[in-house]
Amino acid sequence: MAVKKSKDSCKCVSEIVNSYGASPDSLISMLQDIQSKYHYLPETALRQVAKSLKLPLVQVFGVATFFKAFSLKPRGKNHIHVCLGTACHVRNAPSVLGEMERQLGVKAGETTDDMQFTLESVNCVGTCAMGPIVMVNGKYYGQMNTGKVKKTLAEYKKSPRQRKNEKVKVANRA
Numbered sequence: 001m002a003v004k005k006s007k008d009s010c011k012c013v014s015e016i017v018n019s020y021g022a023s024p025d026s027l028i029s030m031l032q033d034i035q036s037k038y039h040y041l042p043e044t045a046l047r048q049v050a051k052s053l054k055l056p057l058v059q060v061f062g063v064a065t066f067f068k069a070f071s072l073k074p075r076g077k078n079h080i081h082v083c084l085g086t087a088c089h090v091r092n093a094p095s096v097l098g099e100m101e102r103q104l105g106v107k108a109g110e111t112t113d114d115m116q117f118t119l120e121s122v123n124c125v126g127t128c129a130m131g132p133i134v135m136v137n138g139k140y141y142g143q144m145n146t147g148k149v150k151k152t153l154a155e156y157k158k159s160p161r162q163r164k165n166e167k168v169k170v171a172n173r174a
């Protein structure tokens, strides 16, 4: 979802800034919250944060570009990392990435047109014994193979209504 300079987005950024008492010490936390909301850091939001905190814009951009976890480019709602580190590579991770690319219709580093998925490759996420590893929104999928790709993606293609029904089922079990 691209963020337009609207009253809503300004209000949302203001709420985030104010939730940290508009303290420059909480800049990273604010940027995390903004990214969590929009899936990236829109330039308008960074300008608004800088203005609200009375910080030079270059300082806010400096933090936003220093940490790899932040993105200045629009990203999909779901963020997929396919590990291509050595241990995963020798267990066929490139084929897993290729199948992801085929199923999503994008190359690594790209976002689907519907803004649902961003696909990226990474080098080792520290769980080599379980490789090949795919991470979706921080959740690890081990021993991945091309046959599991479709099912994994399907988990994230569900409609909000389907997800809501699942939550109700889980809640009823408790």
Ligand code: FES
Binding pocket: 083, 084, 085, 086, 087, 088, 089, 123, 124, 125, 126, 127, 128, 129, 131, 132, 133
């Ligand atoms: S190489 Fe993939 S988790 Fe280490």
